[in-house]
Amino acid sequence: MLSDVEFLLPSNAKSSIEIDGVKVIASPFDAVPGDRPLFVYWQMYNLTKDIAGKTAYHSRVLLTPGEAGPGDGSTVVYEKDHTGQDESASELARIDVHALGKGLYTLTVEVTDRKMVRTFSGSRLVRLTGD
Numbered sequence: 001m002l003s004d005v006e007f008l009l010p011s012n013a014k015s016s017i018e019i020d021g022v023k024v025i026a027s028p029f030d031a032v033p034g035d036r037p038l039f040v041y042w043q044m045y046n047l048t049k050d051i052a053g054k055t056a057y058h059s060r061v062l063l064t065p066g067e068a069g070p071g072d073g074s075t076v077v078y079e080k081d082h083t084g085q086d087e088s089a090s091e092l093a094r095i096d097v098h099a100l101g102k103g104l105y106t107l108t109v110e111v112t113d114r115k116m117v118r119t120f121s122g123s124r125l126v127r128l129t130g131d
Contacts (some may be wrong), residue, residue, distance in 0.1 A: 002120040003043040005109050006033070010039065031127040034102055038095040040078075040109065042122065047087050048115035051077045056083045056114040061093055064106045067125065072118070073109075075100070102128045 008024035016023040024039060032038050040061060047055040061078035063072045078093040108123040 001045040002122050003045070004113055005107065005122045005124050006041045007124075007126070008041050013014065014015065017088070020036040022092065022094075030125055030130050032097065034100065034130060036099055036105075038097050039108065040093045041090065042109050042111075043088065043090040044111050044113075044120075045088050047071050047084075047089065049073075049085075050115050053085055054083060054115075055085065055087065055089075056081070058082070058112045058114060059087070059091055060110050061095060062108045062110070063095075063126075064098070064108065066104060067106055069106060069123065070108050070110075077087060085128065097128055100111045100128055102130050106110065108116075 007027040009027045010021055011025040014023060016025050047057060051053055058081050060076055062074040063077050064074040077095045086100055102125050106123050107126045108121055110119055110121045112119040
């Protein structure tokens with residue numbers, strides 16, 4: 001299972017939390033300046049363990065112009081393989097969007113549980129604004 005996809009903002013506020021060495025707060029906005037990185041956060045649940053108790057999954061993030069799902073016009077902006085022992089995990093992706101044009105995009109997170117060979121996905125809209 002995959003949680004909702006969240007956007008985060010770097011912050012030094014007292015209410016910020018540290019994830020992977022970056023202090024962040026939840027972003028209430030769907031608009032992101034094109035000259036700043038986009039921080040995307042999600043959680044996975046019920047990862048399948050093999051006989052040795054290991055989990056393995058592959059995550060990737062795609063940006064597709066407009067309100068469509070992934071397709072020929074999509075750009076893979078993040079990709080990573082993971083192994084572990086926990087049935088749950090979380091991930092923070094720092095995505096460089098400066099090379100993309102401003103406008104509306106659909107951001108899709110896809111997580112493939114490599115032990116189950118099943119892919120879960122979640123999407124949300126993001127508006128890249130001018131630098």
